[in-house]
Amino acid sequence: METKLVVFQSKEIRRLLVDNVWFFAVVDVIAALTDSDKPRDYWYRMKKRELDASGIELSTFCRQLKLESSDGKKYLTEMASTEGLFRIIQSIPSPKAEPFKRWLAKVGYERVQEIEDPELATKRIRELYKAKGYSEAWVEKRMRGIAIRAELTEEWKNRGVKGEPEYAILTAEISKAAFGMTPGEYKQFKGLGRENLRDHMTDLELIFSMLGEAATTEIARKQDAQGFPENKVAAHKGGRIAGEAREKLEVETGERVVTSENFLVEPESRKRLKGKKP
Incomplete structure (x- = not known):
């Protein structure tokens, strides 16, 4: 669903x-x-x-x-x-x-x-984000993130993970390891209600989300993780790869990647979320 x-x-x-x-x-x-x-x-x-x-x-x-x-x-x-x-x-x-x-x-x-024609759905999603004011660069990252997420959930399905709520638990495992917060805690931190969390992430937040999920997919494949317990271990490992990369970037830049900014607030949050023009 x-x-x-x-x-x-x-x-x-x-x-x-x-x-x-x-x-x-x-x-x-x-x-x-x-x-x-x-x-x-x-x-x-x-x-x-x-x-x-x-x-x-x-x-x-x-x-x-x-x-x-x-x-x-x-x-x-x-x-x-x-x-x-x-x-x-x-x-x-x-x-x-x-x-x-x-x-x-x-x-x-x-x-x-x-x-x-599934390509129409992708086209409509792009147009919707652009109509909301997101930049081309942000939209490209968001669309890539959607594709990576779909690949991960398909992998879970093929490896015996039984849909919701197990997908949600594994997603929380990745998020906790990557950002130090579950998606629910992350939404609360950003002041969101039922809005989609990733629609309110900055470019860097999207990048590390993608890294955590892509790494989880690769680890599950290489280690042939089967069933919920083994995929939970893979999810934690994938999330930690993103988490460690995030922490290293924060040390180098002196700034936190995780931000309370969201797309609901004008004007500074929107400027950051829109990112630079490609």
Whole structure:
């Protein structure tokens, strides 16, 4: 399963890819369409109102899936596919409903295109980062990091690591060894909520993240690590390679690589994250 954020009229909506089908967090959709500051309460009342009026239980259009919340933890969340959302939003009296339907249809169609031509997904990711103001140099590093991460998770899969939560534990092992913090601690240090940590890393932070994961992949292959325990050892070793390189650079420059800066803060953090023009 793959989690991503999409944006509708400046409102972030969490979605989860399950068997090539996008499922969207219903409470996020309600927040986007109603501007309610309590979308969960709105959703509860809406379900009750619809049940009383038509006898239809809107939850039947949903699946309970684990999704990361603003505190960094994962909770079971009611999520709906594109088809399910089309029915749910019929019960939302909002002038945004029609443009949302068009947006939703476009998002679903883009996924079909990406399945047929994976290069389109890469192109869209690049365009999204550039639209947010990231530099070409930063985007290149971010895209390379995504490829290295995908290679690592594929290696774990082939070596008997059983998906989540084992991937998360191994990732935390690499991060702790490379930066002295787990991803959750790192996000807290940067003042992030449910934002993607790597979207708020500087060039150097991205480079050492890549080094830790690339080293872990290579060690797992060379040592033929099998199962979770052996891959956890490989993850620690790979993370330490990045950690030792980071520490040596910090000694030479007199500056810490790990920074609390993020892309949410203007202007200095953005300047640093954007890096130099290639």
